Amino acid sequence: MVKFLKALNNTIDGTSIGASAEAKWTGIRGKSAILRKALRIALRALNVAGLLGLVLIFAMPFIWMISTSLKTLPETMIFPPEWIPKNPVWQNFAEAWNTGPFLSYFVNSIVIAVGILILQMLTIIPASYAFARYKFIGSSFLFGIVMVTLMIPAQLIFLPVYLELSAFKLLNTHLGLILPFASSAFGIFLLRQAFMQISDELLEAARLDQAAEWKIILKIMIPMVKPVLVTFALFSFIAHWNDYFWPLVMTTNETARTLPLGIAKIREVEGVATWNILMAGNMIMVAPLLVVFFLSQRQIIKAFVYNGVK
Numbered sequence: 001m002v003k004f005l006k007a008l009n010n011t012i013d014g015t016s017i018g019a020s021a022e023a024k025w026t027g028i029r030g031k032s033a034i035l036r037k038a039l040r041i042a043l044r045a046l047n048v049a050g051l052l053g054l055v056l057i058f059a060m061p062f063i064w065m066i067s068t069s070l071k072t073l074p075e076t077m078i079f080p081p082e083w084i085p086k087n088p089v090w091q092n093f094a095e096a097w098n099t100g101p102f103l104s105y106f107v108n109s110i111v112i113a114v115g116i117l118i119l120q121m122l123t124i125i126p127a128s129y130a131f132a133r134y135k136f137i138g139s140s141f142l143f144g145i146v147m148v149t150l151m152i153p154a155q156l157i158f159l160p161v162y163l164e165l166s167a168f169k170l171l172n173t174h175l176g177l178i179l180p181f182a183s184s185a186f187g188i189f190l191l192r193q194a195f196m197q198i199s200d201e202l203l204e205a206a207r208l209d210q211a212a213e214w215k216i217i218l219k220i221m222i223p224m225v226k227p228v229l230v231t232f233a234l235f236s237f238i239a240h241w242n243d244y245f246w247p248l249v250m251t252t253n254e255t256a257r258t259l260p261l262g263i264a265k266i267r268e269v270e271g272v273a274t275w276n277i278l279m280a281g282n283m284i285m286v287a288p289l290l291v292v293f294f295l296s297q298r299q300i301i302k303a304f305v306y307n308g309v310k
Contacts, residue, residue, distance in 0.1 A: 062286075063083065064081075064083075065279045065282055065283060065286075066279075066283065067081075067082075067083050067084065067085060068275055068276055068279040069092055069093070069276060069279035069280040069282070069283045070085045070088040070089055070090070070092065070276075071085045071089065071092075071276050072087075072089055072276065073274060073275070073276055075276075076275040076276050089276070092276050092277055092279075092280035093280045093283070093284065095277050095280070096266060096277050096278075096280040096281035096284060097281075097284065099262075099265060099266050099277070099281070100254075100262050100265050101254055101262075102259075102262055102284065104254060104257075105257060105258055105259045105261070105262035106259060106284075108174065108256055108257060108258050108259075109241055109258040109259045111174050112174055112177050112178055112240060112247075112256075112258060113236075113237050113240045113241045114237075115174065115178040116178050116181045116182070116236065116240050117233055117236050117237055117240075119178060119179075119181075119182040119183070120181070120182065120183060120184050120187055120236060121229075121233075123182060123183040123184075124183060124184055124187040124188045124191055124232075125191065125217065125222065126217070127146075127183070127188050128187075128188050128191035128192040128194075128195055129195055129213075129217055129221060131143050131146075131188065131192045132191075132192045132193075132195035132196045133195065133203070143192075146185045146188055146189070147185060147189065149185045150185045150186060150189075154245065154246065155245070158245075158246070158249055161180050162249060162250065165179075165180075165250065171250055171251070171252065172250075172251050172252055172253055172255045172256055173255070173256055174256050176250050176256070177246060177247060177250055177251075177256060177258075180246065181240065184232075184236065186232075186235075187232050187236065190228060190231075190232055191225065191228060191229070191232065194225040194228040195221060195225065198220075198221065198224055198225075202220065203216060203220070206219075206220055227301075230296050231296075233296075234292065234293065234296050237289075237292060238289055238292075238293075241258075241259070241285075241288070241289060242260060242285075242289075243258070243260065244260040244261065244264070247260065247261055248261060259284070259285045260285065262281070263278070263281045263282060263285055266278050266281050
């Protein structure tokens, strides 16, 4: 009987110790879960703060430009600067527009940027398709030459291009500013990589249905790489909309000059830089780019997601 009672007592003590240990372990796990959750929240907050910091860094020049474009000239000289103008001066935009034939500059910029983009699409799409889907003698060598052209700065070849355009009497013309950029090595590379990601079985099925090559390009390849095409189109449009060097070199009068040259004509008045008028002119030049970017940002995101998934 005594032995039975001792055994029963030991069993009860063991059960109590086990229950106590389990309770302690449950408490530790609960605290660990709380700590993990707090760590996730802290990391997420840190990530958001970092992203907001990056956004602020990239947005500050635009904010300053908008703020300065709405100030009077004395307000632009105040230090520390006032970010919000007390009385916005919308007349600055009219003064900037009236410093030269801005309507002509604006039209020229659109014609040249869109003209270059159309020619580039007509050349890079078939070239990229050929490099991606056909294996012919010298294909790798030719593609290497295309890539080498990316390392040649425009300033290095502008003189022979200038002399050639001058010989064909294309200076001071839209065509003279469009033809030097009729193709793009970067566009060929970007689009070739996108075409190479499309499965061969899809193209073989189209050929079995007796689809011509041009129909395969238009009906299959282009729709599947549309985000990449839109991304390249945006990069190309922005680059040539903002181009200052080539229009400066290739024009000697106002016939074909573009917005960047028009902005550069806004000079100092009585020895003082009119920053408010300059920033108003820059706003006129940047506004169309912002509109184009916001209209195409979804396609840009799709392009990066598409390449990332592949």
